[in-house]
Amino acid sequence: MSSILNIRHDWSIEEIQGIYHTPLLELVYQAATVHRNFHNSLEVQVCTLLSVKTGGCPEDCSYCGQAARYHTGIKVKSLMSRDEVIQIATRAKEAGSSRFCMAAAWREVRDNRDFDTILDMVTGVNELGMEVCCTLGMLTESQAQKLQQAGLYAYNHNLDTSREKYEEIISTRTYDDRLNTINHVRKAGISVCSGGIIGLGETHEDRIRMLHTLSTLPVHPESVPVNALARVKGTPLENMPKTDAWEMIRMIATARILMPASIVRLSAGRAEMSGEEQSWCFMAGANSIFTSESEELLVTPNPGISQDRELFSLLGLKPMQRINNLEKEAVYDLNK
Template sequence: MNSDLQIRHDWTIEEIEKIYNQPLLELVYRAATVHRHYHPANQVQVCTLLSIKTGGCPEDCAYCGQAARYNTGITVKPLMSAEQVVGIARRAKEAGSSRFCMAAAWREVRDNRDFDNVLEMVRGVNELGLEVCCTLGMLSQSQADRLQLAGLHAYNHNLDTSENHYDEIISTRTFDDRLTTLNRVRKAGISVCSGGIIGLGETHADRVNMLHTLATLSKHPESVPVNALARVRGTPLEELPKVDTWEMVRMIATARIIMPASMVRLSAGRSEMSTEEQSWCFMAGANSIFTSESDELLVTPNPRLDDDRKMFELLGLIPMSTDKHYA
C-alpha cells in the first residue's frame, strides 16, 4: 500500500516538515492523490456558520474582533432564540448546506439558562437532518455529555497555533486547556473539529508543530479547519500582512497527507482569494467551505453564497448531500 494512504498517528516533526517543505507542485500532486483515495474528488461540504452570541468575549485572543478589550467597532449581540436559529438553519439546508455550525463568543460554557437554550438549538437543528456543530469555548465533561445527548454531531475547538507560539497570541487560557476540551469532546462521543490559523506571526516550524499535535492525537480530528488570519481593525494583529495563498495551499496539502480521512475545511480568508486561488486549495485537498446568510463569517468578510455557486459550477464541484453524514 502506498505509504501516503496509510492513516498514522506516529508522525514525527521531521517527517511532517519534509512533506511541508517539498516543491509545491509535488506536494499538491501527493495531496490530490491521497484526497481521491479517501474522498469524492468533486464533492465539497457546504457548512453554514452562525454567530448565535456576538462580541463581549473576556478572552484576549490577539486576532479576534469579538474580544471585549479591543475597540473593533463590533456590535455586541445577546444570545439568539432557538426559534431564530432553527429558522436560519432551515434556510441554510434549503440553500444546500449539510452542516450547521453555531458559535458563541464565550470563554467557557456555564450551566445556566443560556446553555439550556443552546441545547434546545442543537435539538432543533438536529431534527432538520443537518449535522450540527457548536463552538462555545471550554467545556466540562458533563456539558460535553449533555451536548451529545441533545444530538450534537461535532464540536469545534481550534488549537489556533503551535504550543510554542501560543503564549504570543493568547494569555487567558492555556494550550493544555484546549487539549483538555478536545479530550472531553472525544470522550463524550462527539466528532472533533480542530485546526488553526496561519498568518499570526508564526514561523513555518510553528505551523508544522501545530499539525504534528493534531496528527498525533489518538484519533485524528474528523474536521481540520485551515484559516488565514482575517485582520480586524482594533486588534493587536491588524497590521500583519495578508497570508499568501500558496501558504494556505501548502498548509492544506500537508494536512491532507498526514490526516487523510479528515475533512479539511477551507475556512477564514476566502474573501481575499480569487476563484483561481481557491481552486488550488480544493486541488490540494480542501473539501469544505463555510457560508452564511450575509457576506460575513462571524464578524469578518466572506464570499456571498451566489459567488460560491458560480465557483462550484465553474470548477465542476457539487455540494455534499444533506442526506449523508460526513465527519
C-alpha cells in the same frame, strides 16, 4: 507514495517537515492523490456558521474582533432565541448547507439558562436533519455529554497555532485547556473539529508543530479547518500582512496528507482569495467551505452563496450530501 496512503498517528516532526517543504507542485500532486483515495474529489461539504452570541468575550485572543478589551466597533449581541436560530438553519438547509455551526463568544460554557437554550437549539437543528456543530469555548465532560444527548454532531475547538507560539497570541486560556476540551468532546462521542490559523506571525516550524499535534492525536479530528488570519481593525494583529494564498495551499496539502480521512476545511480568508487560488486549495485536498447568506463568517467577510455557485459550476464541483442515520440531506443546487 504508498507510505502516505495510510492513516497514521505516529508522524514525527522530521517527517512532517519533509512533507511540508516538498516542492509545491509535487506536494499538491501527492495531496491530490491522497485525497482521491479517501474522498470524492468532486464533492465539497457546504457549511453555514452563525454567531448566536456576538462580542463581549473576556479572552484576549490577539486576532479576535469579539474580545471585549479591543475597540473593534463590533456590536455586542446577546444570545439569540431558539426560534430565530431554527429559522436561519432552515434557510441554510434550503440553500444547500448540510452542516450548521453555532458559535458563542464565551470563554467557557456555564451551566445556566443560556446553556439550556443552546441545548434546545442543538436539538432543533438536529431535528432538521443537519449536522449540528457548536463552538462555545471550554467544556467540561458533563457539558459535552449534555450536548451529545441533545444531538450535537461536532464540536469546534481550534488549537490556533503551535504550543510554542500560543502564549504570544493568547494568555487567558492555555494550550492544555484546549486539548482538555478536545478530550472531553471525544469522550462524549462527539466528532472533533480542530485546526488553526496561519498569518499570526508564526514560523513554518510553528505550523509544522501544530500539524504534528493534530495528526498525532489518538483519533484525528474529523474536521480540520485551515484559516487565514482575518485582520480585524482594533485587534493587536490588525497590521499583519495578508496571508499568501500559496501558504494556505501548502498548509492544506500537508494537512490532507497527514490526516487523509478528515474533512479539510478552507475557512477564514476566502474573501481575500481569487477563484483561481481557491481552486488550488480544492486541488490540494480542501473539501469543505463555509458559505453565508449575509456574506460574513462570524464578524469577518466571507463569499456569498452566488459566488460559490459560480465557482462550483466552473470547477464541476457539487455539494457533499450528508448521509447520517440513514437520513439523506438536501442537495445544494449551485447550478440554479
